[in-house]
Amino acid sequence: MRYLALLLLLVGLAAHAQEETSGTTPSGVWYRIAVPAGWQAGGPLVLFQHGFNFSEADGPPSLGPLRDVMLSEGYAVAASAYAQRGWAVFTAIEDNRELVDVFTARFGAPGEIVPFGGSLGGLLALKIAEAPGFPPVSGVYSLCPAAAGSRLWDHAIDMRLAYDVVCEGSGRLPQGAEPLPWALDLDDIPSDLDDLGNQVEVLRALIPLNQCTGVNLPEPLRSSSMKRRLAQLMAVAGTDDESFFVTNMAYAIYALSDLVRAPDKLGGRNAMTTRGVTYTDPAIEAGIARIDADPLAALELRWRSDVRGAIGSAKVISLHTSNDQLVVPANQDVLRRRLPGSQLTSAIVAEQAPTHCGFTEVEGRAGWEALREWMRSERQPRTDDLQALCQTMQVAGVSGECRFDAAATVPALDSVIPPRPAAAAPDSRYSGLWFDPARAGEGIYLEILDAGRAHLYFYTYPGQGVPGEQAWLNAVGQVVDGGIVFDQVTRPVRTAAGGGFVHEPWGRIQISFDSCDRGHMRWQGPDGWGTGEVPLTRLSALEGLSCDSVGTSPPAQTSGAWFDPAFTGSGFLVQQLGNGRSWIGWFDAGTNGVQTWAENTIEPGVSPLVLYRRVGTRFGAGFDPQQLIPTPWADVALQISCGDTGSAQVQVRTGQPTPASQFDLIRLTRPAGLPGCTP
Numbered sequence: 001m002r003y004l005a006l007l008l009l010l011v012g013l014a015a016h017a018q019e020e021t022s023g024t025t026p027s028g029v030w031y032r033i034a035v036p037a038g039w040q041a042g043g044p045l046v047l048f049q050h051g052f053n054f055s056e057a058d059g060p061p062s063l064g065p066l067r068d069v070m071l072s073e074g075y076a077v078a079a080s081a082y083a084q085r086g087w088a089v090f091t092a093i094e095d096n097r098e099l100v101d102v103f104t105a106r107f108g109a110p111g112e113i114v115p116f117g118g119s120l121g122g123l124l125a126l127k128i129a130e131a132p133g134f135p136p137v138s139g140v141y142s143l144c145p146a147a148a149g150s151r152l153w154d155h156a157i158d159m160r161l162a163y164d165v166v167c168e169g170s171g172r173l174p175q176g177a178e179p180l181p182w183a184l185d186l187d188d189i190p191s192d193l194d195d196l197g198n199q200v201e202v203l204r205a206l207i208p209l210n211q212c213t214g215v216n217l218p219e220p221l222r223s224s225s226m227k228r229r230l231a232q233l234m235a236v237a238g239t240d241d242e243s244f245f246v247t248n249m250a251y252a253i254y255a256l257s258d259l260v261r262a263p264d265k266l267g268g269r270n271a272m273t274t275r276g277v278t279y280t281d282p283a284i285e286a287g288i289a290r291i292d293a294d295p296l297a298a299l300e301l302r303w304r305s306d307v308r309g310a311i312g313s314a315k316v317i318s319l320h321t322s323n324d325q326l327v328v329p330a331n332q333d334v335l336r337r338r339l340p341g342s343q344l345t346s347a348i349v350a351e352q353a354p355t356h357c358g359f360t361e362v363e364g365r366a367g368w369e370a371l372r373e374w375m376r377s378e379r380q381p382r383t384d385d386l387q388a389l390c391q392t393m394q395v396a397g398v399s400g401e402c403r404f405d406a407a408a409t410v411p412a413l414d415s416v417i418p419p420r421p422a423a424a425a426p427d428s429r430y431s432g433l434w435f436d437p438a439r440a441g442e443g444i445y446l447e448i449l450d451a452g453r454a455h456l457y458f459y460t461y462p463g464q465g466v467p468g469e470q471a472w473l474n475a476v477g478q479v480v481d482g483g484i485v486f487d488q489v490t491r492p493v494r495t496a497a498g499g500g501f502v503h504e505p506w507g508r509i510q511i512s513f514d515s516c517d518r519g520h521m522r523w524q525g526p527d528g529w530g531t532g533e534v535p536l537t538r539l540s541a542l543e544g545l546s547c548d549s550v551g552t553s554p555p556a557q558t559s560g561a562w563f564d565p566a567f568t569g570s571g572f573l574v575q576q577l578g579n580g581r582s583w584i585g586w587f588d589a590g591t592n593g594v595q596t597w598a599e600n601t602i603e604p605g606v607s608p609l610v611l612y613r614r615v616g617t618r619f620g621a622g623f624d625p626q627q628l629i630p631t632p633w634a635d636v637a638l639q640i641s642c643g644d645t646g647s648a649q650v651q652v653r654t655g656q657p658t659p660a661s662q663f664d665l666i667r668l669t670r671p672a673g674l675p676g677c678t679p
Contacts, residue, residue, distance in 0.1 A: 085258070244356075323354040429545050460473070
């Protein structure tokens with residue numbers, strides 16, 4: 001009964017927005033905002049996330065089913081229509097950041113935000129809690145979330161390729177361009193197909209599906225072959241409801257094609273694999289096309305789509321209907337494995353007939369009010385608390401059944417969607433120098449750090465229109481399964497002699513790994529730099545941390561990044577290679593945007609160390625290693641140990657860019673897997 005006074009008050013409140021406004025953000029994305037009377041800067045803001053929409057936004061979005069309730073409780077509510085249709089994960093986080101900026105400029109900065117959404121919107125609500133650049137996220141309300149993220153597209157490719165096996169000779173689907181014929185070309189996706197849940201629209205477009213399965217025919221008119229094929233495909237789809245089967249096939253044909261082909265999504269790259277997957281249907285196991293994912297595309301889809309669990313202190317309530325056959329309850333299995341149990345209440349609502357997100361009004365309200373109470377009181381609700389609150393709200397006049405089921409179980413996701421071969425996350429052995437052998441003269445210094453982070457320096461050359469003879473890029477990224485994503489790569493520069501030092505935003509870099517010594521790198525840079533992709537080969541490894549150094553203990557060492565705080569923007573990179581050898585790199589932000597770097601390998605008994613600059617080519621497609629000229633830059637005396645301090649004396653050769661000559665160094669990074677120094 002502890003909720004009763006609150007609920008009696010809520011039922012009597014009239015929703016009132018002091019102001020409602022809509023428009024487009026600076027990047028052209030539609031939005032809608034409603035602010036209640038009395039809301040002031042520092043107040044709470046709900047960011048509503050709509051679900052999967054296969055049509056382009058042509059106006060402001062809805063503020064969700066709880067708009068009036070939230071406004072009456074003092075919450076401002078805002079929603080973005082997203083810049084993308086369909087699987088909008090590639091822009092939705094940035095769309096929401098821009099929405100918060102628009103909100104702040106007009107109404108003042110919110111003190112906290114509560115992301116709320118269902119289906120795809122439920123996933124995006126969780127992703128906002130993980131994303132940097134937002135006000136504090138105190139809670140997340142996530143209904144029937146597509147929390148399995150990229151794994152849902154494994155399910156889609158299984159259905160799409162199973163169709164080719166089951167329906168061979170009985171309803172051939174249109175083919176897309178090679179090498180991905182199973183993905184329709186964008187021009188072949190019907191332009192009037194707005195709602196993939198609309199059976200009439202979908203079946204009108206999917207005539208071959210009806211030819212194969214008879215799904216749009218009355219039962220007596222279906223042949224025995226049609227019935228057999230329909231049963232096979234419904235088993236792959238994991239549904240016993242024909243309407244949900246049609247919707248699932250629409251996603252597997254049209255939404256999957258849009259994901260793969262759209263230039264603002266995967267841009268013609270395949271992120272899915274069926275090689276190494278076991279299917280229970282013998283005919284499908286024997287006949288399904290075995291395709292391999294582009295590792296960088298797979299990495300990008302996982303990065304954009306998957307919940308990783310880094311939600312700070314946010315409290316999450318997530319609800320699912322028990323018989324959802326589009327976004328299945330096994331999505332809750334993902335949340336229960338990836339989010340801390342003390343921050344997640346995951347509950348199932350029992351239903352007889354299948355629905356997608358088919359909550360009653362009172363169930364949806366109960367989940368929201370339980371989250372509000374949890375954010376205030378720190379008392380985490382259980383499923384039976386949600387049921388009790390729901391029943392109390394029924395008494396107060398909120399309509400609908402209360403069906404929260406504390407005894408409900410959730411199947412493991414791998415029991416619903418056949419698992420793929422695992423993509424391992426890079427570990428400490430991946431630290432080292434990497435390069436493309438066809439582009440000798442540029443490369444990356446990579447450090448795997450603790451806490452799932454990685455540090456990158458990219459030694460390269462200026463893009464078109466960029467001053468200077470050399471360039472270097474810097475980033476700290478996130479280690480994920482299959483690779484590393486550097487979402488905020490910068491080009492550190494000084495604006496003028498004695499002027500300010502800035503991290504000039506540059507773009508993104510992703511690195512996928514085939515093994516401990518082979519990989520691929522993709523970049524998306526600004527004008528003058530462009531987009532590109534190269535293979536990577538390991539050039540060096542840290543002493544004691546080579547690919548075959550499993551279970552061994554590396555020695556304490558000097559490896560890491562070093563700098564003098566008096567000269568921000570300059571420093572040394574050290575990789576201790578073993579047998580008395582070390583690689584040393586120098587970097588300097590220069591002046592007027594002109595950067596400098598130099599490097600060499602210390603051989604035993606050689607002193608002083610001479611660092612070389614390489615100049616003569618440009619970044620990207622115009623890179624020509626034959627044009628590079630190595631020039632002695634400076635003699636360096638480097639005094640460092642495995643501790644955290646050291647010094648360097650630099651004597652620059654005549655005619656070379658001149659930094660300071662004396663540096664008092666401190667350690668900036670220590671790669672993961674290295675022991676600390678013995679006092």
